[in-house]
Amino acid sequence: MLLGDANGVTIEGSLNYDLSLPKEIELKEDDWVEILNFDLRYVFELHRTTKHKYTIKFNESTLFRKIQPVNGSNFLCCANFRGIKRGLYHPMYCIDLCGALVRVGDLIATKLAQPANIYNSIIYSLEFSLINLGYTHIQCVAYVALAHRLNAFWRSNTADVVVCALRLWRIEWGAGGFNSVTNMEGGSDILFDSDIPKIQFFKSQIPSIDL
Numbered sequence: 001m002l003l004g005d006a007n008g009v010t011i012e013g014s015l016n017y018d019l020s021l022p023k024e025i026e027l028k029e030d031d032w033v034e035i036l037n038f039d040l041r042y043v044f045e046l047h048r049t050t051k052h053k054y055t056i057k058f059n060e061s062t063l064f065r066k067i068q069p070v071n072g073s074n075f076l077c078c079a080n081f082r083g084i085k086r087g088l089y090h091p092m093y094c095i096d097l098c099g100a101l102v103r104v105g106d107l108i109a110t111k112l113a114q115p116a117n118i119y120n121s122i123i124y125s126l127e128f129s130l131i132n133l134g135y136t137h138i139q140c141v142a143y144v145a146l147a148h149r150l151n152a153f154w155r156s157n158t159a160d161v162v163v164c165a166l167r168l169w170r171i172e173w174g175a176g177g178f179n180s181v182t183n184m185e186g187g188s189d190i191l192f193d194s195d196i197p198k199i200q201f202f203k204s205q206i207p208s209i210d211l
Helices: 080-085 143-157 197-204
Strands: 002-003 012-017 032-042 053-066 096-103 107-113 119-129 137-143 163-174 177-183 189-191
Touching: 002 143, 012 197, 080 096, 080 177, 096 137, 096 197, 119 177, 137 143, 137 163, 163 197
Parallel strands: 012 053, 137 177
Antiparallel strands: 002 012, 032 053, 096 119, 096 163, 107 119, 119 137, 163 177, 163 189
């Protein structure tokens, strides 16, 4: 999970598989909680959801107490499209993006050969692009659950323009430079909520955009 404080600083938090939250505590997105008694560990993962050098590890003595919201932040910090293509964002750190959906492809099923298994795994993907207010396109690829979710939303939506925010997506580079941004299973998200300020602002500018 990703935790954010009143100053907008974010840090990863995780619960070991052999631990569970108290029955009276049910954490939901946007809940504010006071957390006591936890461990801090250095982050060594190749891809990170935050630039914080530590991650929080909850233990048997960790205490959670729900509190009133400190602010209404959704902790979205959208990256600059041109900056991504120019390599100004380190691919180690995940980014947020906001833009209009264009060039949405078909859901593709790809078989992954596994020599040690008589059954081949199937992974689903969906290619699409986002366009910003400056007409810059960013190539994106959604995998697995998010690919299915985006495909279902796109096929059932009747709006002329669909604006979304990508939360915590990974930058992919190749030999020729920037390739695309992709999601991390279990860590990334795609948001269509019109209450998000970034989406509201983008939609307010749509009449001046020729998509």
